[in-house]
Amino acid sequence: xxxxxxxxxxxxxxxxxxxxxxxxxxxxxxxxxxxxxxxxxxxxxxxxxxxxxxxxxxxxxxxxxxxxxxxxxxxxxxxxxxxxxxxxxxxxxxxxxxxxxxxxxxxxxxxxxxxxxxxxxxxxxxxxxxxxxxxxxxxxxxxxxxxxxxxxxxxxxxxxxxxxxxxxxxxxxxxxxxxxxxxxxxxxxxxxxxxxxxxxxxxxxxxxxxxxxxxxxxxxxxxxxxxxxxxxxxxxxxxxxxxxxxxxxxxxxxxxxxxxxxxxxxxxxxxxxxxxxxxxxxxxxxxxxxxxxxxxxxxxxxxxxxxxxxxxxxxxxxxxxxxxxxxxxxxxxxxxxxxxxxxxxxxxxxxxxxxxxxxxxxxxxxxxxxxxxxxxxxxxxxxxxxxxxxxxxxxxxxxxxx
Amino acid sequence: xxxxxxxxxxxxxxxxxxxxxxxxxxxxxxxxxxxxxxxxxxxxxxxxxxxxxxxxxxxxxxxxxxxxxxxxxxxxxxxxxxxxxxxxxxxxxxxxxxxxxxxxxxxxxxxxxxxxxxxxxxxxxxxxxxxxxxxxxxxxxxxxxxxxxxxxxxxxxxxxxxxxxxxxxxxxxxxxxxxxxxxxxxxxxxxxxxxxxxxxxxxxxxxxxxxxxxxxxxxxxxxxxxxxxxxxxxxxxxxxxxxxxxxxxxxxxxxxxxxxxxxxxxxxxxxxxxxxxxxxxxxxxxxxxxxxxxxxxxxxxxxxxxxxxxxxxxxxxxxxxxxxxxxxxxxxxxxxxxxxxxxxxxxxxxxxxxxxxxxxxxxxxxxxxxxxxxxxxxxxxxxxxxxxxxxxxxxxxxxxxx
Numbered sequence: 001x002x003x004x005x006x007x008x009x010x011x012x013x014x015x016x017x018x019x020x021x022x023x024x025x026x027x028x029x030x031x032x033x034x035x036x037x038x039x040x041x042x043x044x045x046x047x048x049x050x051x052x053x054x055x056x057x058x059x060x061x062x063x064x065x066x067x068x069x070x071x072x073x074x075x076x077x078x079x080x081x082x083x084x085x086x087x088x089x090x091x092x093x094x095x096x097x098x099x100x101x102x103x104x105x106x107x108x109x110x111x112x113x114x115x116x117x118x119x120x121x122x123x124x125x126x127x128x129x130x131x132x133x134x135x136x137x138x139x140x141x142x143x144x145x146x147x148x149x150x151x152x153x154x155x156x157x158x159x160x161x162x163x164x165x166x167x168x169x170x171x172x173x174x175x176x177x178x179x180x181x182x183x184x185x186x187x188x189x190x191x192x193x194x195x196x197x198x199x200x201x202x203x204x205x206x207x208x209x210x211x212x213x214x215x216x217x218x219x220x221x222x223x224x225x226x227x228x229x230x231x232x233x234x235x236x237x238x239x240x241x242x243x244x245x246x247x248x249x250x251x252x253x254x255x256x257x258x259x260x261x262x263x264x265x266x267x268x269x270x271x272x273x274x275x276x277x278x279x280x281x282x283x284x285x286x287x288x289x290x291x292x293x294x295x296x297x298x299x300x301x302x303x304x305x306x307x308x309x310x311x312x313x314x315x316x317x318x319x320x321x322x323x324x325x326x327x328x329x330x331x332x333x334x335x336x337x338x339x340x341x342x343x344x345x346x347x348x349x350x351x352x353x354x355x356x357x358x359x360x361x362x363x364x365x366x367x368x369x370x371x372x373x374x375x376x377x378x379x380x381x382x383x384x385x386x387x388x389x390x391x392x393x394x395x396x397x398x399x400x401x402x
Numbered sequence: 403x404x405x406x407x408x409x410x411x412x413x414x415x416x417x418x419x420x421x422x423x424x425x426x427x428x429x430x431x432x433x434x435x436x437x438x439x440x441x442x443x444x445x446x447x448x449x450x451x452x453x454x455x456x457x458x459x460x461x462x463x464x465x466x467x468x469x470x471x472x473x474x475x476x477x478x479x480x481x482x483x484x485x486x487x488x489x490x491x492x493x494x495x496x497x498x499x500x501x502x503x504x505x506x507x508x509x510x511x512x513x514x515x516x517x518x519x520x521x522x523x524x525x526x527x528x529x530x531x532x533x534x535x536x537x538x539x540x541x542x543x544x545x546x547x548x549x550x551x552x553x554x555x556x557x558x559x560x561x562x563x564x565x566x567x568x569x570x571x572x573x574x575x576x577x578x579x580x581x582x583x584x585x586x587x588x589x590x591x592x593x594x595x596x597x598x599x600x601x602x603x604x605x606x607x608x609x610x611x612x613x614x615x616x617x618x619x620x621x622x623x624x625x626x627x628x629x630x631x632x633x634x635x636x637x638x639x640x641x642x643x644x645x646x647x648x649x650x651x652x653x654x655x656x657x658x659x660x661x662x663x664x665x666x667x668x669x670x671x672x673x674x675x676x677x678x679x680x681x682x683x684x685x686x687x688x689x690x691x692x693x694x695x696x697x698x699x700x701x702x703x704x705x706x707x708x709x710x711x712x713x714x715x716x717x718x719x720x721x722x723x724x725x726x727x728x729x730x731x732x733x734x735x736x737x738x739x740x741x742x743x744x745x746x747x748x749x750x751x752x753x754x755x756x757x758x759x760x761x762x763x764x765x766x767x768x769x770x771x772x773x774x775x776x777x778x779x780x781x782x783x784x785x786x787x788x789x790x791x792x793x794x795x796x797x798x799x800x801x802x803x804x
Contacts, residue, residue, distance in 0.1 A: 183620025216655035217747030218585025235634035253618035274666045345619030
């Protein structure tokens with residue numbers, strides 16, 4: 001078997017007649033993909049098992065009982081997602097274990113892991129957080145998908161349990177993840193590989209501007225308190241603020257806009273904006289958050305609007321481990337592949353493990369920057385290069401720590 | 403009986419346990435209200451009938467066979483609407499017919515009419531348009547409410563027909579309507595009465611800005627084509643344009659905003675704005691429409707967004723009849739009531755009849771500018787004044803044309 005053959009085989013599982021792949025976490029397709037992975041691992045002579053949460057673990061034992069190097073990603077997809085996101089990282093791990101086993105070289109144990117529910121059907125990074133013991137047990141036991149399905153119910157009969165399945169950190173030497181970039185940077189730079197410097201932290205806020213719903217025909221312009229007029233002014237000023245910061249790793253997005261009553265002949269009485277800021281600099285986020293809120297308050301005041309602010313989510317940046325980054329950079333150089341160091345604006349399982357164990361990531365370009373859609377694609381050459389670089393780095397790291 | 407007693411009686415019909423009144427057009431409550439009106443008319447010694455569409459007509463015959471003066475409005479409400487919108491205009495007509503009959507004075511025939519479906523459950527101004535013969539017969543026969551109910555079905559068994567019920571224009575001398583302002587102008591001016599100069603025309607447009615949906619974490623700010631960022635800039639510039647025109651009767655509203663995918667971590671790929679402009683000046687609307695579209699195109703170009711424009715609705719202004727306006731102004735002056743001349747930003751049955759027969763309207767203040775809600779209210783004094791002024795004007799007009 002080979003990566004290419006594995007990829008063809010995996011694409012048979014969860015292909016959606018409506019387009020792309022739908023391997024929603026703990027769905028029949030997702031379970032089948034994970035069963036297939038364990039089978040493929042066993043066929044390659046590896047120890048293969050699920051942990052108590054259902055994360056799939058393939059293991060090549062080391063020549064002595066030392067902490068393992070983990071290579072991981074995920075097999076689940078969003079609905080009508082792509083074939084590459086997560087999947088190529090897991091299959092890269094399987095491929096590298098096969099190569100390491102065939103080489104017979106001594107060194108530390110290495111594992112390939114597929115974390116469950118990276119796409120967050122039952123919450124953000126449910127599987128890797130379970131392995132790191134990061135869940136509030138009560139909340140996890142009651143976790144439900146947006147479609148109403150309960151985690152406990154979809155796990156019923158599988159032998160898995162909606163509880164933390166913590167693993168001893170002393171048994172983990174480090175974590176490496178290969179993933180698609182999901183953005184346009186590598187493609188635009190014409191570079192096949194990216195070495196991630198840090199995973200951005202984020203602040204998600206909900207801002208509700210409240211004015212007065214009025215008849216669009218009868219309310220004179222100067223007597224209105226138009227919540228959308230205020231929200232639109234704020235949106236423009238918000239983008240200006242983010243762009244003026246001059247930090248290319250900074251992101252500011254208003255992705256959600258909800259009007260009430262959202263009716264053609266009524267002046268909007270209420271507008272809720274869902275806003276997020278991402279930065280790889282831990283100091284930037286709270287500073288910028290303050291400036292954004294001050295801006296919203298200023299505009300709400302000028303427009304005679306009420307303003308309610310809710311913090312939805314806050315997460316500090318996760319710097320990638322310098323030694324692991326360096327190992328990836330050196331391997332790329334040694335194999336003659338160009339690699340660009342870049343931050344990850346998206347979060348990954350490496351952002352969960354990276355808070356507790358040394359972690360690093362290697363990116364491959366997303367064609368057109370697309371992901372989470374059937375059109376998601378990465379050329380075969382960058383994937384092959386990334387697997388080679390990751391393999392080379394793992395060989396070095398196994399030996400280096402031997 | 404009196405206006406006050408009629409108003410108390412009518413409020414018993416269609417009161418909604420969830421708040422306000424729900425006399426949706428051709429619902430049981432709406433039918434009951436119209437049956438009650440015909441009964442009240444008969445009890446007052448008037449001829450009372452439905453036309454073929456279900457519009458309710460009370461008539462005081464004149465002393466000679468001449469065109470009739472019509473006084474009208476509507477008894478239907480929006481869901482959870484108020485007690486005043488439409489209802490007080492119909493009851494004013496009934497009250498004036500009672501006074502005219504009691505006076506025994508000679509003159510032209512006078513009618514009080516309740517037009518069906520003013521609130522547009524089955525389309526804009528379905529009842530008055532049926533009486534004016536303005537419907538496309540095929541479309542009307544197939545008309546459905548947003549809740550799926552078909553006009554033909556709700557009419558079944560009532561003897562009404564989903565077809566035009568055109569009335570000879572030669573039989574109509576003019577149309578007068580008393581209505582709540584549904585805006586804040588009279589209240590803020592401290593004036594009990596408004597004489598409408600014109601009913602605003604309107605342009606309704608749908609503007610769809612199309613960019614590129616991107617991952618909010620991975621897409622750098624300078625590589626985005628953020629449809630909402632463009633739409634927000636346009637919204638601000640649009641309001642500035644309307645306000646800078648310096649015409650107090652001009653209105654510009656963005657009441658509908660729809661994002662796709664409207665998800666917190668995705669740069670908006672598509673935004674549709676529902677926009678309307680209203681003006682009482684027929685020349686202003688097309689001129690302003692051109693400027694608004696040029697503005698949208700300019701901003702879409704700067705933001706590298708696609709733009710699709712759809713015209714949803716276009717209606718020219720309807721000036722009120724100068725002689726009828728003058729009769730109302732003179733009556734108010736004679737009875738010692740202050741009256742403000744103002745345009746109507748909202749459309750009314752007078753906007754339908756006014757295209758074909760001389761028409762005019764008298765407004766009473768809406769407390770807080772509220773309407774279409776349980777809190778809709780108008781004090782008793784302005785209503786009484788408006789009925790007196792309308793009664794006086796009708797007496798004058800009946801005689802004047804005798």
